[in-house]
Amino acid sequence: MTGTRFLDPAVLARIDNLELVARTVVDGFISGLHHSPYLGLSTDFAEHRPYVPGDDIRRIDWRVYGRTDRFYVKEFEADTNANMLVLLDVSRSMDYGDGVRKLDYARMLAASLLYLSRRQRDRVGLITFDGELLDYVPASAKHLELALHTLEARGPGGQGNLAGPLRKVAEIVRRRCILVLVSDCYDEPDATIRALAALRDRGHDVIVFHVLDPAELTFPFEEASPFEDLETGERVPVVPATMREEYQGLMRAHCETLSRRLGDNRIDYYHADTGKPLDFALLEYLSQREWLARVK
Amino acid sequence: MGLLAPLFLLGLAALAVPVLLHLSQRARRDPVRFPSLAFVRRVPFKTTERRRLRDRLLLLLRAAALALLAVIFARPFLTRDVTGAAVAAAREVVILLDGSASMGYGDRWRRAREAVQAVGGALGPEDHATLVLFAATPAALGPPTGDPAQLEGYLAGVEPHGAATRYAPALDLARDLVEQSALPRSTVVLITDFQRSGWDGRADVRLPAGTAFEPVSVGDGEVENLAVAGVTLQRSPESGGRVTVTARVANLGTQDREVRVRLGTGEQVLHDLPARVSAGDVSVVQFPAIALPATPTAAWVGITEDALAVDDVFRFVLRPIPSIEVLLVEPGQAEREMLYVRRALAIGRDPALAVTSRRAPSAADLAGADVVILNDAAFPSGEAGRTLVRFIEAGGGLLWALGARAGSIPATLRDQFGSIAGQPVDRVSARGGALGVTDYAHPIFSPYRNARGGDYSAVRIYRYRRLTPPDSAQVLAWTDDGAAMLVESRVGSGRVLLWASDFGNVWNDLAVRAVFLPTVHQAVRYLARHREPPSSYAVGQAVEPADLGGDTVEMVLEAPDGSRTSLRAGPRSPLPLDRAGVYTLRPMSGGAGVPYAANLDPAESDLAQLDRSALVSAASGEEAASAAADGRLRLSAEERERRQRLWWYVALAALAVLVTESVVAGVRPRGMGT
Numbered sequence: 001m002t003g004t005r006f007l008d009p010a011v012l013a014r015i016d017n018l019e020l021v022a023r024t025v026v027d028g029f030i031s032g033l034h035h036s037p038y039l040g041l042s043t044d045f046a047e048h049r050p051y052v053p054g055d056d057i058r059r060i061d062w063r064v065y066g067r068t069d070r071f072y073v074k075e076f077e078a079d080t081n082a083n084m085l086v087l088l089d090v091s092r093s094m095d096y097g098d099g100v101r102k103l104d105y106a107r108m109l110a111a112s113l114l115y116l117s118r119r120q121r122d123r124v125g126l127i128t129f130d131g132e133l134l135d136y137v138p139a140s141a142k143h144l145e146l147a148l149h150t151l152e153a154r155g156p157g158g159q160g161n162l163a164g165p166l167r168k169v170a171e172i173v174r175r176r177c178i179l180v181l182v183s184d185c186y187d188e189p190d191a192t193i194r195a196l197a198a199l200r201d202r203g204h205d206v207i208v209f210h211v212l213d214p215a216e217l218t219f220p221f222e223e224a225s226p227f228e229d230l231e232t233g234e235r236v237p238v239v240p241a242t243m244r245e246e247y248q249g250l251m252r253a254h255c256e257t258l259s260r261r262l263g264d265n266r267i268d269y270y271h272a273d274t275g276k277p278l279d280f281a282l283l284e285y286l287s288q289r290e291w292l293a294r295v296k
Numbered sequence: 297m298g299l300l301a302p303l304f305l306l307g308l309a310a311l312a313v314p315v316l317l318h319l320s321q322r323a324r325r326d327p328v329r330f331p332s333l334a335f336v337r338r339v340p341f342k343t344t345e346r347r348r349l350r351d352r353l354l355l356l357l358r359a360a361a362l363a364l365l366a367v368i369f370a371r372p373f374l375t376r377d378v379t380g381a382a383v384a385a386a387r388e389v390v391i392l393l394d395g396s397a398s399m400g401y402g403d404r405w406r407r408a409r410e411a412v413q414a415v416g417g418a419l420g421p422e423d424h425a426t427l428v429l430f431a432a433t434p435a436a437l438g439p440p441t442g443d444p445a446q447l448e449g450y451l452a453g454v455e456p457h458g459a460a461t462r463y464a465p466a467l468d469l470a471r472d473l474v475e476q477s478a479l480p481r482s483t484v485v486l487i488t489d490f491q492r493s494g495w496d497g498r499a500d501v502r503l504p505a506g507t508a509f510e511p512v513s514v515g516d517g518e519v520e521n522l523a524v525a526g527v528t529l530q531r532s533p534e535s536g537g538r539v540t541v542t543a544r545v546a547n548l549g550t551q552d553r554e555v556r557v558r559l560g561t562g563e564q565v566l567h568d569l570p571a572r573v574s575a576g577d578v579s580v581v582q583f584p585a586i587a588l589p590a591t592p593t594a595a596w597v598g599i600t601e602d603a604l605a606v607d608d609v610f611r612f613v614l615r616p617i618p619s620i621e622v623l624l625v626e627p628g629q630a631e632r633e634m635l636y637v638r639r640a641l642a643i644g645r646d647p648a649l650a651v652t653s654r655r656a657p658s659a660a661d662l663a664g665a666d667v668v669i670l671n672d673a674a675f676p677s678g679e680a681g682r683t684l685v686r687f688i689e690a691g692g693g694l695l696w697a698l699g700a701r702a703g704s705i706p707a708t709l710r711d712q713f714g715s716i717a718g719q720p721v722d723r724v725s726a727r728g729g730a731l732g733v734t735d736y737a738h739p740i741f742s743p744y745r746n747a748r749g750g751d752y753s754a755v756r757i758y759r760y761r762r763l764t765p766p767d768s769a770q771v772l773a774w775t776d777d778g779a780a781m782l783v784e785s786r787v788g789s790g791r792v793l794l795w796a797s798d799f800g801n802v803w804n805d806l807a808v809r810a811v812f813l814p815t816v817h818q819a820v821r822y823l824a825r826h827r828e829p830p831s832s833y834a835v836g837q838a839v840e841p842a843d844l845g846g847d848t849v850e851m852v853l854e855a856p857d858g859s860r861t862s863l864r865a866g867p868r869s870p871l872p873l874d875r876a877g878v879y880t881l882r883p884m885s886g887g888a889g890v891p892y893a894a895n896l897d898p899a900e901s902d903l904a905q906l907d908r909s910a911l912v913s914a915a916s917g918e919e920a921a922s923a924a925a926d927g928r929l930r931l932s933a934e935e936r937e938r939r940q941r942l943w944w945y946v947a948l949a950a951l952a953v954l955v956t957e958s959v960v961a962g963v964r965p966r967g968m969g970t
Contacts, residue, residue: 093331102331186332216331227336228327236333243339250335 089183091160130157166195386422394488416444431459458876461494489515520549633800672699689788693823699798728756838870
């Protein structure tokens with residue numbers, strides 16, 4: 001059995017402990033990267049250790065050499081200046097999924113991101129919301145467990161709305177943060193982008209994970225049935241075969257609009273497919289982040 | 297409103313299928329919960345309300361079409377009574393009037409005539425009616441008519457006659473008339489007393505579909521009837537010929553009866569005896585023997601006349617005992633071997649066998665003979681032989697036993713008689729061969745045609761001549777080794793029987809077997825072409841041409857009602873006797889006549905009623921309607937349906953519904969159907 005097997009969202013969803021899930025995902029993911037050169041970079045000193053051949057001689061602490069006549073290299077702690085805040089949409093529309101619910105996937109994704117950030121010594125926090133803010137765990141180096149616990153405890157909420165909660169986030173989060181929005185983004189793109197752009201304008205680094213179930217993209221239903229809106233409870237008789245293509249086109253256009261316009265506002269947009277392993281999303285995220293960092 | 301095939305309404309259950317399907321689908325299909333219908337709503341489609349309206353309309357239209365189809369197949373009709381005059385379409389009416397003897401009981405005939413008048417009165421202006429009088433056979437009394445007066449005129453002079461009732465031929469004729477009719481409607485009216493003996497329930501008398509069948513009963517419930525069911529004649533040659541008449545008197549009622557039974561000829565009553573007949577029983581009355589007349593004479597046995605007079609007298613013909621002249625040719629000294637045939641011929645009493653024995657027949661001997669028997673004798677030679685051949689060719693009969701002294705078959709006769717090959721075949725070492733009869737239906741063996749009859753296989757054949765019959769001959773008996781034993785040949789108009797052995801209990805033991813005497817008698821009768829007309833006929837039977845005397849003279853037949861039918865000289869057809877009484881056949885030129893007696897079929901005397909529903913069901917396929925003797929015709933369900941043709945209108949409505957459905961469905965957007 002391989003580690004990838006454990007990254008299957010459907011399998012991870014059976015694990016109740018989100019910390020365990022996050023560790024499984026992140027450790028498995030990192031072990032697959034094989035000493036990624038992008039990890040562990042920091043300017044904060046942590047400790048000295050004896051020089052071993054192969055170490056970068058630029059990392060030799062000459063002061064220690066001057067005092068002890070021995071070569072020591074400096075070990076640096078991860079950068080702890082960054083605040084990483086996950087904004088998790090727990091509206092009713094997230095309570096959907098054939099194999100794994102979007103909410104479960106989003107929670108696992110959020111936990112993984114929190115865990116990963118914490119491994120990089122970031123301060124991590126969590127905000128959950130539907131139409132309103134529900135939970136707020138401020139970013140802190142000690143709030144990983146609290147954030148994970150909050151994630152575990154939080155079930156699906158009510159009718160969702162993005163713009164309103166994001167405006168409140170802008171109000172309560174004063175320090176610059178890396179804001180990771182995990183949502184299905186069922187809101188008007190204009191309002192969503194305006195709210196996210198406002199956060200970006202406040203200096204936050206905003207990342208959007210657009211979580212969608214495959215069925216939301218492909219609309220694979222066959223039988224004519226009444227469809228019920230999870231958030232509003234409204235029912236509409238639908239003949240899927242007659243509208244599948246149009247729906248797919250609308251959904252595709254929606255995603256493209258979000259991706260394009262968020263990019264225009266220097267907001268990272270990632271599509272998280274609940275049918276794919278979590279490390280797909282993580283890899284895409286980290287790759288783009290590094291690529292973007294180099295560009296910057 | 298009625299339905300001819302209501303079971304088709306079960307098809308209406310199909311209407312529930314889409315509804316049940318819909319309900320089951322609805323019950324089974326929970327709403328699909330979806331995160332957001334924002335994009336679903338953006339897809340343009342008809343509003344839910346409009347679709348529902350459309351769906352319901354289509355559902356209603358399709359359900360209506362299905363329902364109408366089911367109604368069409370159920371063949372609806374209006375159940376209200378329709379009189380014949382009220383129905384516009386022309387009608388073919390066949391009136392089957394029972395003219396059998398039983399209709400003469402009480403006032404049945406009068407009521408039957410009234411029923412015919414009632415049917416005639418109910419005829420519409422375009423209707424045609426055919427009046428058929430039937431008993432054993434049916435016959436139309438006239439061409440179809442719509443005139444009630446003409447219909448009644450057909451009945452003038454018509455009375456029940458002595459024939460038995462047979463419903464099947466009458467209904468067959470009615471079916472033919474209906475099928476040949478060009479009129480759109482048809483009705484068969486059966487006016488009868490529903491006599492049980494007239495219907496055995498096996499005949500296929502189903503009338504064409506849509507034909508109304510109206511039974512009209514004129515029979516009574518309980519009837520009393522005494523009848524002379526038949527007589528048996530026992531002739532004996534003593535005292536110049538006497539006959540003992542035994543009569544059977546049947547009581548077909550429900551009460552025991554005392555009755556006087558009389559035997560007479562012409563107007564003269566010869567004997568008058570009392571008899572007691574229990575209900576439902578038959579009494580046998582034997583009269584003292586009377587002298588046989590010198591010529592055929594009509595006689596009768598009668599009882600006191602009751603409500604059905606035709607069966608109270610049984611008529612028959614007394615004939616003198618006939619005689620067959622037999623010329624027995626024997627080869628002289630062998631008395632013991634000749635004994636068996638001689639004694640067998642001596643026993644014949646009815647017909648009497650007048651045997652003349654000769655060693656060598658002369659032409660004079662042959663002149664008066666009917667049959668010649670060559671009992672182990674050689675075929676006469678010379679003029680006697682030629683005379684014998686001419687005798688046979690003229691219609692005489694020859695029985696030739698080819699024993700040890702029979703010699704050979706003359707060469708001139710071998711083409712007709714066959715030939716004898718070599719020496720006699722000896723089967724003594726094998727304890728004799730068995731005799732096998734080819735055809736028990738042959739008149740010679742007819743006394744034993746039934747099972748458990750005489751057993752010819754017990755006859756042992758020890759020696760026989762190897763007889764080779766001509767191709768035209770018929771082998772009547774074989775030995776078990778395949779040799780022909782009894783061969784029949786036709787020579788001119790005569791018959792020749794060759795027996796390949798003897799009758800002397802030497803070459804075989806046939807002479808000491810029980811079958812010998814009847815066989816010899818039957819052979820003599822067959823060779824002599826002996827035939828005596830029966831003493832009486834049943835009405836409906838026919839006199840065979842052979843019983844009508846010679847065909848060289850023009851004859852006249854006088855019926856019991858005095859009518860005369862001339863019979864031209866020449867070959868004649870069987871002469872049917874269609875009424876009870878005494879017929880007389882006499883030469884046209886005058887002279888003594890020969891009587892023939894015809895009597896009512898004994899079954900006709902039984903006035904027991906038939907379960908009419910069985911007959912009605914067989915004819916029309918439905919239960920009996922109530923009698924319609926009041927002249928108001930009740931139409932069968934099939935007839936009503938056929939006349940009203942409601943299904944046409946229903947079909948048009950279904951077509952309209954389907955067209956509407958097509959239009960409504962056509963204006964709907966494709967792919968939006970449910």
